[in-house]
Amino acid sequence: MINTFEERDVAVEKRFIHKEKDIREDIAWAQINKDVLKSLERPRMLFWVIFIASLALFMVGVSCEIYQYQTGMGVANLDNPHVWGLYIGTFIFWIGMSHSGTLLSAILHIMHADWRKPIYRFAEAMTTFSLMTAGLFVMVHLGRVWQFYYVVAYPNERWTWPNFQSPLVWDATAIFTYLTSSMIFLYIGMIPDLAICRDNATGFRKSFYTFLSLGWMGTDRQWANFRVTYLTVACFLIPLAVSVHSIVATDFAVSQQPGWHITSFPPYFVAGALYSGCAAIITLFIVLRYVFRFEEYMTMPILEKTAKLTFAIAMVWTYLNLVEYSSTWYGDDMYAKQALIYRATGDFAPYWWMMNFLGSVVPFTLAFKRIRNNIPAMLVISILLNVGMWLERWMIVSPTFANGIYPWTWDHDQWPSLVQWGIVAGSFGWFNMLFMLFCKIFPSVSMYEVKEMVYHRSLVRKGTEDATQINPELAVEGGIAS
């Protein structure tokens, strides 16, 4: 029973002392280098299994694309009114996935959430590779790939009449900006670690890392400039990420199709993006933790925090989803209402209900600590959440085209062909392949940031130890002072 302010302070401090730690504070800095650099040498066998399976999946996608390119879009079963199909649904999914890196690197960096430090690097890599994957779908769905440059904003001396009012041009510009900025952000943040790789590598690798580390020596001047640059680029990335997915939402909202005109569409897209990004972080967290033996760095408390964050974002997404349904239901757009009814009762109903179940009900399992601390359960849940989020994107696109404003669209149910499914599967292979290659070539845990985390936490621990010596009440059985 706490009766006084002093007792409350003691209780709070005790809780702090005995809190499960995100990372051990006594890990030697040299050990951090050694552990992370080991991941560039010999990963577990599962790494190669995933890599080869991803490569095989990617080849399936490439074969399907070659077939579609040579034969025409008919083989994808895409025809009016179904002009987007799985391609644009999956495009939005990958764009959404890219928000994970921005969330962990930029938003949590500005909020001084230092638990992000061991896991933000791979999340940034996810951002880059998922944007590269998303960009491919823009070209794949065009059919006439060679006319891709029509969407790129450039002066019109060639009389190609780019339409700057088109959200497709906005999309191309936003994605290009986001992709290049994310790559720069990833690279700049990695320079001190590349210098560590340089100092420990031999042969060809040494030349490679020497070239990339640009002669970094960790001088005060370099660190001071680095600090300002990293923070500034992080500040740019947050509004950029929001603008990218808002623009993707605008691709839909400015069209004539029913069901895409709710005011909350852009924030709904952004919330969905953060949600799927967080779920993917959990999946890859678990995979990397095992494959590269990162148990010391990708710890259970960090996984738990990521799970809590995912749960919170899942609830935001659920709320915005309900806003969309209720706005449509109580609104005066009969076509939008009809489209909603069609989603819930028409040909796509099983997938629509599954999307709602996986996206809004399954995350409630994350409310239980026992589940959050169970790695196999978290792996399954995170995959299910991403299946739900992929279905969400598909359910935004296809049911609307199957139930447009004009009656002639109502009897054109075109199930995606194997070519479409093959290219979608290939995109997952492409992403996994690039991601695994990245983790094999570059340090997927930020060594210098983990050192900072260990250093600052050890200072806090030292301060708390001093406090316990002054106030012995803080020292309890099993605690640091006993």
Add this chain to the structure above:
Amino acid sequence: MSKSHMLALFTDFDEASNAIRELKASNLEGFNIKDVTLKSPIEHPEIEELLGKRPVYVQFFTLFGAIFGGLGGFTFISSSQATFLLQPKGGKPVIPIPPDMVLTYELFILFGVYITVLGFFIGAKLPMKRHKLYNARVSEDQIGILIKADDTAMPAIKDLMTRHKALEIIGEGSK
């Protein structure tokens, strides 16, 4: 007077900062605190402050890049649209402000980021050739203090570093 370099390695920040503090207060002839460079595996703003004000100009590059991107972007888009004067616009404005703002915003960020990074490279003097006294342990777990001073001041500086438990002292001649 000829100048030479010396690198002292420390195991912790406290000893390194004490050494810098004493070096600063020593007023040794032939030595200037501006010629001290701290090398560390992590950033440590508190010790950097001990070395005196060493301004960072990255933010000015950012400001320039963002303004250039925004204004240049809008000029690029609107001038491109303005060449469409002969094309019928159906009563719509030749330069529509709301949609152009989207692209202007993206280019504002794009150039803001690019020029910031350019500022970083210039400010941090990257890419650069590593100093001959660079020691790989600095990227691992040790803190290095690189000092440039007159040859006559070197023995006193070395003595000061030894007193502060420098793990190793490397001079230009010893490497």
